[in-house]
Amino acid sequence: MKHLTIIVPNGQSNLSTIASIAGACDVFSRANMYWKDAGKGELFNIELAGISEKADYYGGLITLTPQVHISEIAKTDLIVIPATTIRSYEDAVHGNKLFIDWIGQQYKNGAEIASICSGAFMLASTGLLDGKSCSTHWCVADVFRNSFPNVHLEADKLITDGHGIYTNGGGYSFLNLLIYLVEKYYDRQAAIFCAKVFQIEIDRQSQSAFTIFTGQKLHGDEMIKEAQTYIEDKLDEKISIENLSSRFAVGRRNFDRRFIKATGNTPVEYTQRVKIESAKKALETTRKTINEVMYEVGYSDVKAFREVFKKITGISPLEYKAKYNKDGVV
The missing domain is CATH 3.40.50.880 (Class I glutamine amidotransferase (GATase) domain)
Incomplete structure (x- = not known):
């Protein structure tokens, strides 16, 4: 035994x-x-x-x-x-x-x-x-x-x-x-x-699907914290990481390296997670359509939005809404 x-x-x-x-x-x-x-x-x-x-x-x-x-x-x-x-x-x-x-x-x-x-x-x-x-x-x-x-x-x-x-x-x-x-x-x-x-x-x-993304802020890199805040404040925009690194007068490669070290995500991954977290909340609490939510978080391509959403949550936006918004209308 x-x-x-x-x-x-x-x-x-x-x-x-x-x-x-x-x-x-x-x-x-x-x-x-x-x-x-x-x-x-x-x-x-x-x-x-x-x-x-x-x-x-x-x-x-x-x-x-x-x-x-x-x-x-x-x-x-x-x-x-x-x-x-x-x-x-x-x-x-x-x-x-x-x-x-x-x-x-x-x-x-x-x-x-x-x-x-x-x-x-x-x-x-x-x-x-x-x-x-x-x-x-x-x-x-x-x-x-x-x-x-x-x-x-x-x-x-x-x-x-x-x-x-x-x-x-x-x-x-x-x-x-x-x-x-x-x-x-x-x-x-x-x-x-x-x-x-x-x-x-x-x-x-x-x-x-159960994760609530709050952004990894327990690090000491103030420049990256500012970059994170910028990303979180521009949910409805398509953010260029090249432009973002230029805002802080840092080369793209060095910017990516510092961002990954501080947050555990690349700038692109972090931007996706912030946008999808906002989309999740909208799908949970409002009667907005998938397309309306997609546009609000800066996506214009339904296929791209669906793929990123599923990569992060494990399920599609439609499945997510059906699961967490009892009164939602797709």
Whole structure:
């Protein structure tokens, strides 16, 4: 039988921490039952592990009692790191050194690791994500990039999978990661069964449609901040990046380099994201047609607008409006 360790952090947690711990335990327990009923036996021995006798959440409203101290687990096959309130490398290492060292050692011993939402901060603090891809909640993407510049953050992805390390996006999308892991470790039929029992949409790959783009401003390059403000103030115009770089008396190549370093996007990508975010809000809250919205954000070609919109959100403008504007008329 394989061993599954679900980490129970003490502190730096919220109700999402509880949800992801309980959800992981519930989904894997049900997958175990499915396999047992099919005559295959339970696949995982599931244990909640911590570094204290109990962990209080939400002002003591909820208390979890870990079954074992992590030091008692010499070897495990899969580790699940739940969501936390950790928002920087400093937060992660404060009070979590035992977790971080133990996770790193278990990975060296062959364990695979899955982080849920902002649990990616604790995982990244082990150094195991350096040079690798990961995802986390879109709302902490900027902070994560600044804290872990050696990690390739793919914030649009719902799930990343590589080198025995799995990460997922934000919020309750962790349920999609759990179904993904059930298929990986059990089989497709077990995953379908659990998806039906818990009513989780199977095979979802992107969190793009849920992302609210606010612009990456947590950097110290004042010129780039001014450029960002200019882009955001000219939504209805077709912006020339050549002209924009000229406004700041900087060559295009150097301008692009500084923009990417500061924001994680090229100027063109940033302009597209700002425009599409504005278009999304219009599609959500108004009765304007797709064409009206398209013109308001500086596009004149329907095909180009549709392609950029789908690239960023994962769905077409028409699908987006149908999904998020109950009263909208296309």
